[in-house]
Amino acid sequence: xxxxxxxxxxxxxxxxxxxxxxxxxxxxxxxxxxxxxxxxxxxxxxxxxxxxxxxxxxxxxxxxxxxxxxxxxxxxxxxxxxxxxxxxxxxxxxxxxxxxxxxxxxxxxxxxxxxxxxxxxxxxxxxxxxxxxxxxxxxxxxxxxxxxxxxxxxxxxxxxxxxxxxxxxxxxxxxxxxxxxxxxxxxxxxxxxxxxxxxxxxxxxxxxxxxxxxxxxxxxxxxxxxxxxxxxxxxxxxxxxxxxxxxxxxxxxxxxxxxxxxxxxxxxxxxxxxxxxxxxxxxxxxxxxxxxxxxxxxxxxxxxxxxxxxxxxxxxxxxxxxxxxxxxxxxxxxxxxxxxxxxxxxxxxxxxxxxxxxxxxxxxxxxxxxxxxxxxxxxxxxxxxxxxxxxxxxxxxxxxxxxxxxxxxxxxxxxxxxxxxxxxxxxxxxxxxxxxx
Amino acid sequence: xxxxxxxxxxxxxxxxxxxxxxxxxxxxxxxxxxxxxxxxxxxxxxxxxxxxxxxxxxxxxxxxxxxxxxxxxxxxxxxxxxxxxxxxxxxxxxxxxxxxxxxxxxxxxxxxxxxxxxxxxxxxxxxxxxxxxxxxxxxxxxxxxxxxxxxxxxxxxxxxxxxxxxxxxxxxxxxxxxxxxxxxxxxxxxxxxxxxxxxxxxxxxxxxxxxxxxxxxxxxxxxxxxxxxxxxxxxxxxxxxxxxxxxxxxxxxxxxxxxxxxxxxxxxxxxxxxxxxxxxx
Numbered sequence: 157x158x159x160x161x162x163x164x165x166x167x168x169x170x171x172x173x174x175x176x177x178x179x180x181x182x183x184x185x186x187x188x189x190x191x192x193x194x195x196x197x198x199x200x201x202x203x204x205x206x207x208x209x210x211x212x213x214x215x216x217x218x219x220x221x222x223x224x225x226x227x228x229x230x231x232x233x234x235x236x237x238x239x240x241x242x243x244x245x246x247x248x249x250x251x252x253x254x255x256x257x258x259x260x261x262x263x264x265x266x267x268x269x270x271x272x273x274x275x276x277x278x279x280x281x282x283x284x285x286x287x288x289x290x291x292x293x294x295x296x297x298x299x300x301x302x303x304x305x306x307x308x309x310x311x312x313x314x315x316x317x318x319x320x321x322x323x324x325x326x327x328x329x330x331x332x333x334x335x336x337x338x339x340x341x342x343x344x345x346x347x348x349x350x351x352x353x354x355x356x357x358x359x360x361x362x363x364x365x366x367x368x369x370x371x372x373x374x375x376x377x378x379x380x381x382x383x384x385x386x387x388x389x390x391x392x393x394x395x396x397x398x399x400x401x402x403x404x405x406x407x408x409x410x411x412x413x414x415x416x417x418x419x420x421x422x423x424x425x426x427x428x429x430x431x432x433x434x435x436x437x438x439x440x441x442x443x444x445x446x447x448x449x450x451x452x453x454x455x456x457x458x459x460x461x462x463x464x465x466x467x468x469x470x471x472x473x474x475x476x477x478x479x480x481x482x483x484x485x486x487x488x489x490x491x492x493x494x495x496x497x498x499x500x501x502x503x504x505x506x507x508x509x510x511x512x513x514x515x516x517x518x519x520x521x522x523x524x525x526x527x528x529x530x531x532x533x534x535x536x537x538x539x540x541x542x543x544x545x546x547x548x549x550x551x552x553x554x555x556x557x558x559x560x561x562x563x564x565x566x567x568x569x570x571x572x573x574x575x576x577x578x579x580x581x582x583x584x585x586x587x588x589x590x591x592x593x
Numbered sequence: 594x595x596x597x598x599x600x601x602x603x604x605x606x607x608x609x610x611x612x613x614x615x616x617x618x619x620x621x622x623x624x625x626x627x628x629x630x631x632x633x634x635x636x637x638x639x640x641x642x643x644x645x646x647x648x649x650x651x652x653x654x655x656x657x658x659x660x661x662x663x664x665x666x667x668x669x670x671x672x673x674x675x676x677x678x679x680x681x682x683x684x685x686x687x688x689x690x691x692x693x694x695x696x697x698x699x700x701x702x703x704x705x706x707x708x709x710x711x712x713x714x715x716x717x718x719x720x721x722x723x724x725x726x727x728x729x730x731x732x733x734x735x736x737x738x739x740x741x742x743x744x745x746x747x748x749x750x751x752x753x754x755x756x757x758x759x760x761x762x763x764x765x766x767x768x769x770x771x772x773x774x775x776x777x778x779x780x781x782x783x784x785x786x787x788x789x790x791x792x793x794x795x796x797x798x799x800x801x802x803x804x805x806x807x808x809x810x811x812x813x814x815x816x817x818x819x820x821x822x823x824x825x826x827x828x829x830x831x832x833x834x835x836x837x838x839x840x841x842x843x844x845x846x847x848x849x850x851x852x853x854x855x856x857x858x859x860x861x862x863x864x865x866x867x868x869x870x871x872x873x874x
Binding site: 290 | 630634651838
């Protein structure tokens with residue numbers, strides 16, 4: 157018995173030694189940097205605010221900083237909360253961000269970490285290559301987040317029907333409501349007078365029927381950048397399964413590759429002045445206000461439909477509460493402000509004669525999940541167009557599936573955009589690996 | 594008081610082991626039976642284990658790790674043993690070779706990977722030679738061949754270390770035993786099986802233990818060659834554990850670590866029982 161115990165102990169130590177030999181992959185790229193780099197925590201210390209020892213930490217992306225400071229200041233003033241609010245701002249620099257993420261991951265797994273997360277999805281088109289939650293669709297099954305169902309049910313002021321039901325379902329599982337999407341998008345073109353409007357709904361297989369060459373080329377290009385939008389749903393994270401066979405996946409990729417080739421040939425053979433410029437688009441990562449600002453009253457909004465004939469949306473920004481937080485009620489109150497009609501529409505809020513802004517980074521990136529905010533946003537400023545509002549709302553009604561942008565979107569994006577030839581068998585295997593890890 | 598002096602002397606080491614190895618080890622076992630983190634963790638029974646056993650990617654990683662250990666470990670021990678015997682025979686003449694064999698072991702990982710890239714990359718030395726000879730070229734690092742490349746790198750890098758351990762065992766065997774065997778008319782092969790081998794089991798066991806540690810260290814090279822998601826044939830348990838950490842699935846990670854522990858314990862026990870029986874006989 158004594159011998160057996162000593163063997164078990166030896167093996168445990170051996171395992172520990174070999175584990176010590178395994179480098180932390182997050183650190184390998186930055187061996188020269190200090191291993192004690194601390195996560196930057198910025199305190200929202202407005203001079204008049206009376207704070208207590210209790211601190212609520214919100215993890216945000218760098219671009220949201222000023223808006224979130226304004227919104228949390230509004231929260232403190234309007235609620236009379238004395239809780240100190242700190243921001244854990246993820247860096248703009250990927251090397252630094254990698255170290256921050258590694259530290260936050262360890263804290264979360266130790267049962268600590270930030271109380272609230274307000275973050276962008278893992279958008280393949282963004283400059284940053286890394287995200288704290290590289291795949292939110294998978295993370296909502298990982299017991300990291302607080303189930304908001306109880307908070308929603310106990311709050312009589314909160315009406316869930318104000319929000320796009322399909323889009324908010326992206327943050328739900330059979331067991332709970334773990335993430336609340338804030339903004340979303342889907343690929344859509346705004347077509348002006350100079351283009352011929354397609355006679356049928358545009359999807360992967362009807363693009364080649366578009367009579368206008370420039371529009372056909374533009375839609376062809378769009379498919380490789382927004383692969384997740386050309387199909388309804390590719391993965392079921394609950395059962396950890398890919399919903400399409402390898403053959404179907406290969407056929408889709410080949411089709412996108414053909415369209416890519418058509419787009420490239422068109423660009424090479426067509427003189428620039430012959431290309432129609434009266435075209436703009438709304439898609440993940442683009443400001444809806446910027447996109448609409450170029451539109452004329454007569455523009456027609458033509459979305460890229462998925463192969464089922466509906467629209468697939470991508471969640472761009474989301475919020476989620478740490479399961480181990482002491483401040484779930486306070487976090488939910490802040491989420492409610494982020495979901496407020498005026499905040500989501502980018503108008504900001506005035507309270508006690510002070511204006512709290514909420515424009516570009518938080519509110520205007522893509523489409524607000526609050527349906528009322530969509531109408532409010534469209535009726536103000538540059539976007540004031542009843543025709544476009546109606547068209548956008550019609551498109552929103554056609555959304556039948558929504559998911560977070562994630563590492564699988566990034567993998568497919570990198571293959572389709574940066575590689576001349578795609579090894580579909582390898583890509584399919586990689587997707588399968590990412591689902592199961 | 595005097596009888597406690599020994600315990601006092603080992604106390605710092607024991608405390609270090611307790612805090613940094615033994616307690617975390619039991620915590621990992623505990624995590625493998627839970628879901629959730631910190632205060633929100635709940636007991637899940639064997640759910641994590643059943644989930645993991647139905648996880649294709651875990652089974653792939655587990656299978657690859659076992660295949661690697663099953664092939665590379667015996668291979669490195671046999672090769673090191675042969676080299677150790679050859680070097681011992683002419684130890685005085687071959688001091689230089691002993692140093693040469695150890696060179697790959699002390700080479701930095703980046704250097705090893707650079708050599709692998711120079712030799713096995715799609716435009717590396719092997720493919721260029723094959724192309725010059727008019728033979729078909731192959732993607733050595735991103736095909737089934739990558740497994741054998743990794744085995745070759747592991748053996749090339751670690752043979753010297755195992756050889757030194759085995760030589761240290763060989764030189765402890767008294768020359769008189771060989772002389773007596775010679776007088777009895779024993780051949781070289783008989784001397785090996787009846788004089789050398791029976792006295793080498795504990796050293797071989799030590800060499801196996803260190804080779805096992807080095808086999809897990811080899812993950813650094815595999816990672817630098819193939820990244821976080823290498824070719825299927827070299828996707829090891831460490832890849833699975835590391836990538837699961839990135840996805841913050843601590844209970845899956847802990848369960849996989851317990852499996853890894855059980856595997857090492859199994860290998861250890863098999864060798865230990867084998868060596869104990871041999872030594873007793």
